[in-house]
Amino acid sequence: MNHPLDRRQWLRYVWATGAAAGLARLGTTESLAAEVGESGGFQSSIIAKSKIDANRVNARLVGDRVIQPERQLPVLHRTDVLVVGGGSAGVVAAIAARRAGAEVTLVERYGHFGGLWTGGLVLLILGHIVKGGKQVCQGIGEEIMRRLEKLDGAIINRRPGVNPTVDAEAAKYILVEMVLEAKLKVFLHCWGVDAIMDGQSIRGAVFESKAGRQAILAKVVVDATGDGDVLAAAGAEYEHRSHNVGLVSRIGNLDRVDNQLAGQSPKPRGLGGVTPVPGVNWVNMLGPEVDGLDIEVLTRMELNHRRFIWQNVQKVRKTPGYEKVYLVETAPQLGVRITRVLAGVKTITRADLDAGTKFPDVVGVGGASHAEHGEWQVPYGALLPVKIDNLLAAGRCVSAEMRMADLVRLIPNCFVTGHAAGVAAAVAAMDGCRPRDVDISKVQRILREQEAYLG
Amino acid sequence: MNATAVQRRPPSRPAASAAKRWRNLSRAGALLAAGALLSPWLAATQWPQLVPAASAWVALCTTIALRRVESVFVVAGLLAAALALPWRRWFCRWGCPVGLCADVASRIGRGLGCRSRSLPPVGQWVAIATLAGAVVGYPLLLPTDPLAMLAGFFGLLVRPVSAGAIYAALAVPLVCLISVLAPGLWCARVCPLGALQEILWQLGILLRRLSAAGIALGGRASAGSQGGALTGAGSSAHSSAEEHPSAVAGGEEADAGQTTGAADGWPLARRAAIGALIGLFGASLARRTTTGTAGRLRPPSARPEADFLGLCVRCGNCARACPTKIITPDSSPPSLAAFLAPVVSFSAGYCREDCRACTEVCPSGAIAPLPGGDKLAAPLGIARVDMSLCLLGDDRECFVCRNCCPFQAIRLVFCEETYQLTPEIDPQRCPGCGACQVACPVGPRKAIVVYPLG
Numbered sequence: 048m049n050h051p052l053d054r055r056q057w058l059r060y061v062w063a064t065g066a067a068a069g070l071a072r073l074g075t076t077e078s079l080a081a082e083v084g085e086s087g088g089f090q091s092s093i094i095a096k097s098k099i100d101a102n103r104v105n106a107r108l109v110g111d112r113v114i115q116p117e118r119q120l121p122v123l124h125r126t127d128v129l130v131v132g133g134g135s136a137g138v139v140a141a142i143a144a145r146r147a148g149a150e151v152t153l154v155e156r157y158g159h160f161g162g163l164w165t166g167g168l169v170l171l172i173l174g175h176i177v178k179g180g181k182q183v184c185q186g187i188g189e190e191i192m193r194r195l196e197k198l199d200g201a202i203i204n205r206r207p208g209v210n211p212t213v214d215a216e217a218a219k220y221i222l223v224e225m226v227l228e229a230k231l232k233v234f235l236h237c238w239g240v241d242a243i244m245d246g247q248s249i250r251g252a253v254f255e256s257k258a259g260r261q262a263i264l265a266k267v268v269v270d271a272t273g274d275g276d277v278l279a280a281a282g283a284e285y286e287h288r289s290h291n292v293g294l295v296s297r298i299g300n301l302d303r304v305d306n307q308l309a310g311q312s313p314k315p316r317g318l319g320g321v322t323p324v325p326g327v328n329w330v331n332m333l334g335p336e337v338d339g340l341d342i343e344v345l346t347r348m349e350l351n352h353r354r355f356i357w358q359n360v361q362k363v364r365k366t367p368g369y370e371k372v373y374l375v376e377t378a379p380q381l382g383v384r385i386t387r388v389l390a391g392v393k394t395i396t397r398a399d400l401d402a403g404t405k406f407p408d409v410v411g412v413g414g415a416s417h418a419e420h421g422e423w424q425v426p427y428g429a430l431l432p433v434k435i436d437n438l439l440a441a442g443r444c445v446s447a448e449m450r451m452a453d454l455v456r457l458i459p460n461c462f463v464t465g466h467a468a469g470v471a472a473a474v475a476a477m478d479g480c481r482p483r484d485v486d487i488s489k490v491q492r493i494l495r496e497q498e499a500y501l502g
Numbered sequence: 503m504n505a506t507a508v509q510r511r512p513p514s515r516p517a518a519s520a521a522k523r524w525r526n527l528s529r530a531g532a533l534l535a536a537g538a539l540l541s542p543w544l545a546a547t548q549w550p551q552l553v554p555a556a557s558a559w560v561a562l563c564t565t566i567a568l569r570r571v572e573s574v575f576v577v578a579g580l581l582a583a584a585l586a587l588p589w590r591r592w593f594c595r596w597g598c599p600v601g602l603c604a605d606v607a608s609r610i611g612r613g614l615g616c617r618s619r620s621l622p623p624v625g626q627w628v629a630i631a632t633l634a635g636a637v638v639g640y641p642l643l644l645p646t647d648p649l650a651m652l653a654g655f656f657g658l659l660v661r662p663v664s665a666g667a668i669y670a671a672l673a674v675p676l677v678c679l680i681s682v683l684a685p686g687l688w689c690a691r692v693c694p695l696g697a698l699q700e701i702l703w704q705l706g707i708l709l710r711r712l713s714a715a716g717i718a719l720g721g722r723a724s725a726g727s728q729g730g731a732l733t734g735a736g737s738s739a740h741s742s743a744e745e746h747p748s749a750v751a752g753g754e755e756a757d758a759g760q761t762t763g764a765a766d767g768w769p770l771a772r773r774a775a776i777g778a779l780i781g782l783f784g785a786s787l788a789r790r791t792t793t794g795t796a797g798r799l800r801p802p803s804a805r806p807e808a809d810f811l812g813l814c815v816r817c818g819n820c821a822r823a824c825p826t827k828i829i830t831p832d833s834s835p836p837s838l839a840a841f842l843a844p845v846v847s848f849s850a851g852y853c854r855e856d857c858r859a860c861t862e863v864c865p866s867g868a869i870a871p872l873p874g875g876d877k878l879a880a881p882l883g884i885a886r887v888d889m890s891l892c893l894l895g896d897d898r899e900c901f902v903c904r905n906c907c908p909f910q911a912i913r914l915v916f917c918e919e920t921y922q923l924t925p926e927i928d929p930q931r932c933p934g935c936g937a938c939q940v941a942c943p944v945g946p947r948k949a950i951v952v953y954p955l956g
Contacts, residue, residue, distance in 0.1 A: 173899060291916070291923065317897065331897045333923040335916040355921050397905070417943030419902055450905040 120253060120262045124232060126152035127476040128469070129265030131239040131252055134162020135458045136442030136465030137271030138222050139187045143469030144269075145229045147493050149476050151469075152232040152263055154239060154254060157379065160222035162273060164458050165215040166380035168295035170322055170329045172211050174414045174457025177422045180208030183412040186499035188462025194221050200323045208418070214323040234263075239272060242281035248436040248481075249281045266476040267437050269468045274340065275387030275444035283389060283432035288449065290385035292339050293332030294352035297375040298360060302326030309368030317359045327375055332356070332382065339383035349381055384443075384456055391446025392483070393428025395455060405502060408487045410467035410494060412502045413460040416453065423454070424502055427487055430468050436481045441468035463499070470494050525595045526602065533599035536649070540656035540822065548862045550653070551575045554817040555865035557649040558583035558593065559698045563632055563641035564866040567813055572867040586699040587706035594689060594696050600648035600677060601689050601696075607678035608685035619684040625697030627777050632694065634781030635788075640812030642784050644866070645842065648695050651677065653817035654842075657831065660822055666831030670818050670842050704770055788812065791837040798836070799846040799954055801829055801860040802853055802933065803872040803880035807954075813868035816842040820860035820869060826851025828936070829860060844869075846882060848936035848952060853882060855908040855935060878909070883934030883952040885911070887925045891949035894923045903938035903950050912938060925950065 104118040130141040133155030141153040163169050172192075175184035182189075192211070195202040201217030204210065226233060234254065241253035243262055251264035270277035275285050301318070302325055319330030332352060337344045360374045393406070395413075406426035413423045429446040430439045440446070441464045443456035454460060471490045475482040478489075491501060539549045552575045554560050561579020565571055571580065585592055594601050628643050635642040644650065654670035657663075680688045689696055792808040801820050804810045821829040821844055832845040844860075846853070861872040861880075872880055885903075893900035894914070903925055904912045911931035916923050934952045942948040 171899070291914070320898070331899055332921070333894060333897060333899070333914075333916070334921075335918070336914065351918075359921075417900065417902060419941045419943050453901040453905050 120260050123234070123254070123261040123263050124152055125264045126150050126232060127266050128152070128269065128472045129252060129263055129267070130154070130269045130271055130441075130469070130472075131277050132156070132162065132271035132273060132442070133160045133222075133233075133235070134271060134273055134442060134461065135164045135188075136273075136461040136468070137162070137269070138226065139191075139462045139465035140269045140271055140441045140469030140472070141231050142187055142225055142229045143466045143494075143497060144473035144476075145231055145469075146497060147470050147473035147477075149473035150232070151229075151473075152234070152265065153226065154234045154237045154252075154263065156236070156238045156272075158235050159219045160226060161215070161218050163380055163382065164213075164461075165219045165222075166378065167382050168215055168297060168329055168376075168378040169382070169458060170212050170215060170295075171320060171331075172213065172458055173416045174454065175459035176208060176210070176418050177414050178418050178420055180418060181422070182207070183414045183422045183500055184459035184462055186462070186466045186494065186497050188459055188466065189498070191218075191221060191225070191462070194225070203321065203323045210417075212320065212322055212329070217323070237261075239276055240280070242268070242277055242438075244281060247282075247434055249277075249438045252277055252280075265437075266479075267439065267472040267482060269439050269441050269465075269472050270389075270444065271441040271465060271468070273386075273443050274383070275389060275440065278389055278432060278435070278438060278440055278444065279387055281432070281435045281438055283435040283438060285387045285389050285444070287338075287340065287387055288385050288452070289336050289338050290383075290452070291334045291336050292345070292348045292384065293334030293382040294348070294356065295332060295378040295382055296330045296356045296360075297322065297327055298330055298363070299327045299373050299375045300371040301328050303371040305368040305370075307368070309366070312367055315363045315366040315369060317363060330356075334382065339386040345381060345383070352381075353377055385452045387444055388452060389429075389432060389440045389444055389446045391429045391440070392431040392433055393426040393446065395423065395425060395429050395445070395447035395451045397448060397450045399423060400451070400454075409501050410471065410487075410490060411463035412500050413454055413463055414457070416457060422502065423451075425464055425467060427467065427471065427485075427490070430464065430471065431483050436483065437475070439468040439472050439482050441465040466497070466499050467494065470497065470499075526605075528596045529599060529602040532597045533602055536599050536652055537656070540653055540659075540819075542659055542822065548573075548575070550819045550823065550863045551865045552578060553653045553865070554647060554650040554815050554819070555579050556582060556597075557647045557695055558586055558702070559629060559632070559695045560644060560647050560650060560815055560865060562698070563636040563644055564813060564815075566633065566636040567639045567641050567809075568867050573865075573871065575865060583698075583702060586702040587709065588703075590703040591696060591699045593699060594693075598648060598689075598695070600652050600674060601693075603674065603678055604681040604688045607681035611682035611685040614682065616683055616685055618686050621687060621691040623697060623773075624692050625694045626701060626773055627780070628694040629698040629701060630774050630777030631781030631784060633698075634778035635785035635812065638782060638785050639809055640785035640789050642781065642788050642812060643694065644812075645814070645816040646673075646694055647815055648674075648677070648693055650815035650817040650865075653819055654831075657818035657821055660827060662827075664821075664830040664833065666833035666842055666845075667818065667821065669833055670816060670831045701770065701774075785812065788839045791839045794837040795835060795840040795843075796954060796956070798832065798840065798843075799883050799934070799952060801844055801846055801869050802858070802877055802882040802935075803861045803870045804882065805868060805870055810868050811839050811843055813866045814843050815866045815868075817865060818844075819863040819865065820844045823859035823863045825857060825859060826854055828853060846936070848939040850940070852936035852940045853877070853933070855933075855937075877933040877935065878931065881933040881955060883936075883954045884929055884932050885927050885934060885936075885938050885950050885952050887927070887950045888947075889924060889949075891944050891947060892925065893944060893949070894925065895949075897923075900943060902941050902943055906937050906941040908935060908937055909933060 104116050106113050106115045127149040128144040128151045130137045130153045133153055138160050141151045145151040157166055176182050196205055198217050202211050202213045204212055237254040237256045239252045240255045242249050243251040249268045251262055253260055253262050317330050319328035322329050356377055363369050363372050400423040406424050408427035409424045410427045411425035432438055442461040445464050447455040470493045471485055474490050475485045536553050539553050555575035556578045558579050561576045562583050582593055632641045632643045651673035655674045657667035658671045677688050789808045792811050828846050828851050829844045831842040832840055835841050858872045858875040861869050889895040904914055909931045911928045912925050914923050915926045936952045938950045939948050939952050942950045
């Protein structure tokens with residue numbers, strides 16, 4: 048009593064107490080782990096012990112060729128409309144289809160929504176206005192903008208005739224809210240790798256993820272992958288193009304630039320444009336024109352761009368007055384602008400823009416990058432592959448000639464084509480017809496009900 | 503002379519007024535026809551060319567300056583010139599729409615109590631000096647041609663109306679004003695087209711005299727060819743005797759003052775010699791001032807600046823024909839020599855790749871014809887980029903000029919060292935159409951601008 052615990056005794060006590068506590072909680076912890084497959088307590092749980100995946104069918108080396116054997120895939124889910132890609136086009140397509148009454152599944156490769164808009168830090172919203180300042184991007188795209196407006200620090204320069212700038216995190220958040228509200232079935236971290244074909248008709252898509260290859264079956268598939276991964280896998284005709292690939296970054300502390308000092312030397316390059324976050328700018332990068340489907344090229348782009356961004360920020364910091372500027376982040380996603388473009392039933396052309404052509408099957412109206420020209424209509428045929436059925440394109444991979452691709456890929460225009468593809472897919476799925484046989488006036492009516500602008 | 507005219511008038515009055523009526527009808531028809539040709543409905547075709555090209559003066563001067571007949575429409579003017587040899591001032595009497603206007607104005611002037619004034623034969627000096635200028639490729643006062651001025655008046659049909667178009671349109675009203683204040687003065691003394699016809703008629707008399715003398719002396723020339731000249735001389739003498747006193751040249755108001763010594767070659771020769779010297783001097787002087795206007799963009803296929811400014815009659819046909827309205831008469835030129843010459847500006851539209859309207863309506867060859875319409879063969883300038891203004895210079899997202907270029911002359915070049923993307927213009931592919939300049943989102947100063955070649 049009057050002699051204190053020696054160290055060994057003290058440790059024994061601690062061990063015994065810990066073991067007792069652990070044993071006491073063992074039952075509940077184990078049941079929780081079994082149920083959720085996640086850690087139930089202070090250490091991670093074993094979900095399965097000594098596991099060897101039995102049902103795997105490996106690629107085999109046959110001679111010096113690698114052969115992928117045939118195998119059955121687990122069907123993860125069945126749905127009316129499957130939207131592959133959760134970027135600006137895909138999210139809007141999914142929400143539009145759901146609002147039109149279809150069961151919708153949205154699959155996204157990254158862990159967030161918004162694609163290049165948020166993950167690529169394309170924060171300046173070019174493309175929603177036309178010459179004269181009229182805003183043509185309406186509907187769900189405009190709804191997103193309005194919801195961002197209600198958040199603190201989510202969007203700036205939101206006024207008529209001006210291109211606004213958003214905060215990527217605010218946009219990711221709003222898209223999560225909207226996806227949850229719409230009660231979409233969502234799979235994140237799933238990379239669409241194959242189309243499930245039945246002759247010339249697509250019946251779903253195969254996804255690769257940590258859970259392995261799985262299939263999702265659907266009545267209609269919307270390819271909102273940007274790169275046209277699904278349409279290419281389905282055997283639809285497309286044009287493979289090169290474009291500039293950059294990497295956007297954000298820099299901070301611009302509100303702590305010593306303006307007196309800064310005024311004495313020429314302004315450094317790469318200061319970018321303002322964002323809703325005070326003192327933080329987003330810095331665009333145009334990059335070289337390359338093949339955005341070539342993995343070696345993409346790798347080289349990532350390496351070179353990251354090096355350039357870091358070194359350029361150091362250059363900025365060496366400029367008197369700018370010492371406190373720092374690199375906040377580089378975009379999680381590489382800025383791939385254009386890769387595959389669908390060869391559609393109709394093609395969006397510059398001549399139609401110049402002539403102001405009105406299409407009977409109009410499903411959307413696109414804007415100009417810098418309000419330098421008038422509005423242009425998106426014909427429904429631009430979303431439709433020539434031969435493959437039950438497939439619609441949305442976003443930057445819709446059918447457009449080369450010089451229109453820089454307009455088609457703008458975020459508001461992706462909202463517009465996404466909105467159109469979503470509604471058309473829902474109508475086709477619910478009416479039990481092929482997307483090419485869909486009642487276009489019904490699609491237009493629903494689009495208008497959803498406040499889309501069709502000219 | 504007036505007294506004799508008045509004395510002689512009563513007996514010949516019924517016949518003269520009947521002829522006058524026909525002449526006025528004919529000229530009114532010409533005015534209507536000119537109006538129709540110059541109206542926007544026909545602007546896209548070649549027909550507006552006819553209005554200035556039918557002028558004997560324009561046709562002669564441009565043919566001399568270019569040393570070839572530029573188009574079929576010019577043939578009409580040359581024919582008009584040939585007809586002026588036997589038929590004195592036939593165009594003034596039967597064809598000139600501006601003469602009709604001047605006559606009406608003169609009548610009003612006389613009704614207001616304005617009196618005829620006398621003036622040296624300004625028109626003849628102008629006509630001779632310009633013909634001499636044409637020999638060295640610079641017919642310097644050609645824009646004072648009445649038909650060119652009439653065409654200029656129709657420039658008001660182009661909307662929006664430019665300051666230059668207003669200035670150009672003021673010429674015909676000015677002629678009318680002169681005619682109100684000094685009835686008959688324009689047609690008789692000032693109009694260079696009337697004066698040229700007068701000169702041609704006098705030349706005709708000389709020729710007929712010479713040929714008559716030839717017959718008298720030689721008498722061996724073939725009957726057919728000489729017969730024509732003989733008849734011509736006969737009819738001319740007849741008309742001269744009949745009409746000279748009644749003063750109908752260039753309409754009823756042109757008195758015979760300009761035709762003093764119709765049969766006397768000496769004053770004409772002297773006038774021709776001095777006028778030619780003035781013309782040559784003026785042409786070289788004007789040509790020298792054109793270097794100051796090198797910064798101006800001219801329509802596609804325009805001849806080199808100095809030749810262009812000399813040949814251009816300021817009819818405004820090109821400006822009216824231009825579907826994108828990028829051509830306007832220059833109202834504030836750097837040199838007087840370029841006043842009202844068509845200048846291209848890309849404020850609203852660009853020179854469309856599928857269009858060659860302006861090259862089809864130029865009556866004087868200032869804008870050379872562009873058969874096949876290959877704009878690259880006749881560039882109006884070349885685009886240049888100012889990277890200090892270009893959005894790409896600031897790494898901002900813009901592919902506008904590259905994408906709108908109808909000739910795919912702009913490519914974006916990336917520098918691995920600086921990470922700078924720069925628009926580069928291929929001079930072989932850029933016709934200076936200005937599509938990029940119009941579309942460039944930078945403003946008010948554009949980052950990509952078309953400059954004249956050289």
